[in-house]
Amino acid sequence: xxxxxxxxxxxxxxxxxxxxxxxxxxxLLDVPIAISPLHDxxxxxxxxxxxxxxxxxxxxxxxxxxxxxxxxxxxxxxxGSDSVSSVQVVSTSMENMYLYLTHESKDAIAKxxxxxxxxxxxxxxxxxxxxxxxxxxxxxxxxxxxVFWATREYQFKNIMDLYDYVRRYGSVHxxxxxxxxxxxxxxxxxxxxxxxxxxYQRSKYDDQPK
Numbered sequence: 001x002x003x004x005x006x007x008x009x010x011x012x013x014x015x016x017x018x019x020x021x022x023x024x025x026x027x028l029l030d031v032p033i034a035i036s037p038l039h040d041x042x043x044x045x046x047x048x049x050x051x052x053x054x055x056x057x058x059x060x061x062x063x064x065x066x067x068x069x070x071x072x073x074x075x076x077x078x079x080g081s082d083s084v085s086s087v088q089v090v091s092t093s094m095e096n097m098y099l100y101l102t103h104e105s106k107d108a109i110a111k112x113x114x115x116x117x118x119x120x121x122x123x124x125x126x127x128x129x130x131x132x133x134x135x136x137x138x139x140x141x142x143x144x145x146x147v148f149w150a151t152r153e154y155q156f157k158n159i160m161d162l163y164d165y166v167r168r169y170g171s172v173h174x175x176x177x178x179x180x181x182x183x184x185x186x187x188x189x190x191x192x193x194x195x196x197x198x199x200y201q202r203s204k205y206d207d208q209p210k
Contacts, residue, residue: 003067003068003069004067004068004089005065005066005067006062006065006066006068006089006090007061007062007063007064007065007066008059008060008061008062008089008090008094008097008132009059009060009061009062009068009071009087009088009089009090010057010058010059010060010087010088010090010097011058011060011071011072011075011084011086011087011088012055012056012057012058012084012086013055013056013058013079013083013084014053014054014055014056015038015054015055017079017080017082017083017084018079018080018083019079019080022079022083023035023122023124025078025079026058026078026079026124027124027125028078029074029078029125030125031060031061031062031063031125032061032123032124032125032126032127032128033058033059033060033061033123033124033125033127034058034059034098034101034121034122034123034124034127034129035056035057035058035101035121035122035123035124036056036057036058036101036102036116036120036121037056037101037102037116037117037120037121038054038055038056038120039052039054039055039056039057039114039116040054041114041116042113042114043113043114057100057101059090059094059097059098059101059127060087061127061132068087068088068089069087071087072084072086072087075087092105093133093134094129094132094133094134095129095132095133098129101116101118101121102115102116102117102118102120102121103115103116104118128177128179130176130177130179130180131179133180135180135183135184139184140183140184141184143175143176143180143181143184144184144185144188146173146174146175147162147175147181147184147185147192148191148192148195150162150165150173150175151192151195151196151199152195152199155199155202155203156195156196156199157196157199157200157203158196159192159196163178166178166181
């Protein structure tokens with residue numbers, strides 16, 4: 001029976017099982033990777049032990065679908081035979097897995113787990129969580145409507161006007177990353193062009209002497 005292949009994986013690394021330059025070595029893999037803050041305040045359920053053994057959670061994004069064995073062999077070859085024992089396919093959404101890096105996922109919050117600082121997450125090789133979040137139809141529609149509203153409200157005449165606005169003020173008005181916006185506008189480009197053209201024509205009319 002063929003082994004399951006995937007692109008999104010997760011595994012644990014422990015400080016005493018990896019070399020000092022383990023982050024630099026991981027970067028050599030040339031695949032997007034996210035590294036959690038060091039989890040050194042996780043409460044232990046073992047009697048007589050206050051905290052679990054300190055560890056990092058790693059998210060690994062393969063370029064093409066591969067097996068867990070393939071990822072594990074690569075990590076061991078790079079960081080040592082004792083560096084990783086188990087590699088798992090990300091079974092939840094990537095967004096949820098990413099939130100778990102700091103214990104900000106719903107499950108971790110419900111279990112009252114210690115929350116770590118998201119500023120301490122390390123991204124390697126252009127890891128960008130927005131690329132891996134699969135949006136549902138309702139969310140895509142919400143983002144598209146937001147774009148059309150802003151285009152009309154602020155009279156954008158081209159796509160660069162829109163992008164400049166999102167970079168400067170997008171977070172204030174609930175815009176996602178530009179790459180996500182592009183995904184949400186797929187199939188709506190013609191309508192967006194009509195908005196741009198209408199704004200341009202209106203500006204020409206408004207500029208005419210009265």
